[in-house]
Amino acid sequence: MANRILSLDVLRGFALFGLVIVNAPFFAAPLVSVANPTYGPLAVDGAALWSWAIPHVFFEYKSVALFTMLFGVSLYLVGGESGDPARSPVLRRRLGWLALFGLLHGALVWFGDILLSYAIAGAIILGARSWPVSRLLSVGTALVLLSAALLAALVLWQSGLPPAELAAMKAMAWSPTASQHADQLAAFRSDLASTQLANAGLWAELQVQILVLLTPRTAGLMMIGLALFRTGFLSGEATNRTYLRFIAVGALALAGLAWNGFGIIAADFPMIRTQGWGNLVSSLLSPFVALAYAAGLILLLRSARLRPLTSALAATGRMAFTNYITQSLVLSMLFWSGRGLGLYGELSRPAVIAIAAGLFAVQVGCSVLWLKRFGKGPLEVLWRRLSGDPAIPARATWHEPPLAIESCGLTKRYGRQVAVQDVSLTVPVGATYGFLGPNGAGKTTTIRMLLGLVRPSEGAVAIFGHDVQRDRMKAARQVGALLEARATYDHLSGRSNLDMTRRLLKLPASEVDRVLALVRLDHAAHRRVGHYSLGMRQRLGLARALLGRPRLLILDEPLNGLDPEGIAEMRETIRALPETAGITVFLSSHLLSEVEQVASHIGLMRAGRLVAQGPLAEFRQLAAPDLILRTSDMRRTSELLGSQPLRFETVREGLRLVGSGTDSKAARVARLVAGAGIEIYELTPQRTDLEQLYNRFAAGEAA
Known part of the structure; x- marks a missing residue:
């Protein structure tokens, strides 16, 4: 890398x-x-x-x-x-x-x-x-x-x-x-x-x-x-x-x-x-x-x-x-x-x-x-x-014990365009970190800076405490990566494809069997890659990244282009890696709902900036669940709630009261509606999913 x-x-x-x-x-x-x-x-x-x-x-x-x-x-x-x-x-x-x-x-x-x-x-x-x-x-x-x-x-x-x-x-x-x-x-x-x-x-x-x-x-x-x-x-x-x-x-x-x-x-x-x-x-x-x-x-x-x-x-x-x-x-x-x-x-x-x-x-x-x-x-x-070069910061002081990934003020400019600005990541060891954002948010550029493939215009990054600019080889030895561009030899078997990489890395032959088992491709190891489904090809690329027992796995949009079955297979494989192989996973994606099912930590990117990051559980605690309200008279209910300091929107189920799913707010809404003589048919909290969390934090609306 x-x-x-x-x-x-x-x-x-x-x-x-x-x-x-x-x-x-x-x-x-x-x-x-x-x-x-x-x-x-x-x-x-x-x-x-x-x-x-x-x-x-x-x-x-x-x-x-x-x-x-x-x-x-x-x-x-x-x-x-x-x-x-x-x-x-x-x-x-x-x-x-x-x-x-x-x-x-x-x-x-x-x-x-x-x-x-x-x-x-x-x-x-x-x-x-x-x-x-x-x-x-x-x-x-x-x-x-x-x-x-x-x-x-x-x-x-x-x-x-x-x-x-x-x-x-x-x-x-x-x-x-x-x-x-x-x-x-x-x-x-x-x-x-x-x-x-x-x-x-x-x-x-x-x-x-x-x-x-x-x-x-x-x-x-x-x-x-x-x-x-x-x-x-x-x-x-x-x-x-x-x-x-x-x-x-x-x-x-x-x-x-x-x-x-x-x-x-x-x-x-x-x-x-x-x-x-x-x-x-x-x-x-x-x-x-x-x-x-x-x-x-x-x-x-x-x-x-x-x-x-x-x-x-x-x-x-x-x-x-x-x-x-x-x-x-x-x-x-x-x-x-x-x-x-x-x-x-x-x-x-x-x-x-x-x-x-x-x-x-x-x-x-x-x-x-x-x-x-x-x-x-x-x-x-x-x-x-003397030249006033901001790309070479003072010697960084990294966390002890080191984080799997830690960056300080990563910025990348291409001419007058700022692709990534002031991104400071903290990825704990053993986490599955979902790096989320829409296409064009700066995820891939950030990943390339983490891998040393692109030089930051400003800032620094360390992998397990090894500065990527100063200790390149030590940092690179810790990492396996699966980027969007994946090359395979379709006329060869999955095992042969991996064996070619294994020989280049001077690894023992047993490594191929180990990574095939990790990604659950051992049953198809002798089949030609040309006969693999897209999901199997993706898992083969993942197996290649796992050769050499890296401590950190960086995946850039690994779910792109997969059908529902392939997404489910890849998701289960990624979910098991921290526990079965002791690997920290850094996963970038724009498919928020899928990442939500595997990530323990998330970072939210928008327009080149890191909007927020932290454990997924803490995000959910910060953003109270919404409240779905359905009554006998929705028009009068809307007028009544419009006079209160509440945020709501009309949905198919009725009204969604944003962030009002706490017990105290739900009780207040129930008293207000019932006191006006309106019958309540439904009043249920609805868990905020990752996509809603992203939208709120991106807009600066999280509590």
Whole structure:
């Protein structure tokens, strides 16, 4: 249920690993040594060629490409649709603060900063958030190709320089003299002031190249990322076949990059081929490899056996901003004088790569521990609060012992439309909670927020005390869900359908027999689903939701479309679950009379708001029963009661006196009518049903 956001966190965590591997050499030695693997302290020989080849083939450009696509997704998740009056200002403020962070981080800490370019590219494509997928893909691809064309033009210009000018360029950028090299080393081996000045100078020099050459590519990759999120690819909702196809295409692209890399090695790293055409090939093929990585990671995410790995990556990705800044701070303190150890220019490339991998491993452990204690990264909290983002509330304090479901001020806006507003649910453990309201009342949107499928515009929700935003996996493991969209294989038996899901969840075979018995389908387990009635199909979906022994079952309109017999079967199955399986049931429906027969607690939704909630018995106590009155002269009776402070209406049985079924009111009515000489034929209390209760509370009329 929570995999939609979880997959983004896992991908972000993996991208951070690639970033630190690629960036670390830039902190460790002069730029010329990073660019030219045959020069300076980072020079490689036959035994150490891997330390250049692996980052170049597997991470260079790919990690940034994946990270950039995910940033495009965040523009939508933070800002919603274009023109959203609530979210768009928050997004603009966040981009403004990101630009300021980028300026400070680049000038003071790390000259290769990408935050400023992200803020600028993000601001450029703000209006594209509501574009259709086809336009996002076409424009995004065009921008990536434009960036590649600019790079190709630059390489062609360099290649066409007169021999003397080209030789001078190579002498400066590829193989400087010993004195020039010494000056470059001295800049970061001096005191703090000199180091800061050298970093600021490099940052200013590189920003021109980053903003001119890379901004179109950055904006294009953001658009592509947003498009792929909307199709379900980056959110982990595509099919295995789709992901395998992307892996196949990415493998071909990776093979091309490997061929290009080994060609550069064989040619002994010539400048134009290494930095010019090599970078152009990486620029064009890296998005395909990045998407193959994403596909592979999402497939890993679906494996229960690898859950510790994916959970650790997710924690690291959830603190991506904090971890990115921390990487540059730690690396600068390790290598630059005036800040820390001052190892600049003293370590080999393999040693630098090992340090970068070790730093990431430490970040993984620290991220897991930090989130367990505080719930969000420190810089993430600072950034969002500076931006005035109401979607990230202060750390919620949930009930102890925890409720099955507890939400605080859940609100969801789509543009200017408010679908759900300020919904605060309290669902006790062991209850059957009827979540009631007409179609369009906001029930399904609320359920999707409970499951983590839709991000709230405001508010928070916890499942058995686990915050859905902060502890996604822990919350998701407690829940089974049956939503309106149900897929079955009609040519297979009910048992085979369940067995497919059971295998995906890595559950024992006995689970299928258990859930079939719970929903009373064991007698039809071997029949083809195509021969099932609609009620049996619904119970099969319920059985699938019960696999894995969830503590909470969320059902969205499970009675929709069923005939009376199917409704009765489903009703009896649901009614038995809390007692026979110890499961809390959260049931949404617009069929109030049916839910009344199974629910112990109810919540009443109207126009996106929770009108009232609580035990059903208390509702009935709050709303006194009506009184049915039939007399010998109904016209005179109506005139007589019209002069009293009583609410009544004409019904087929006579007069219905709303809320007048208490003993004292009934006696008062009897004295009044009999005193006027009117014979009373009937005076009986009538229990208020759930539909009448809903109407009263929705209108604010409950006593």
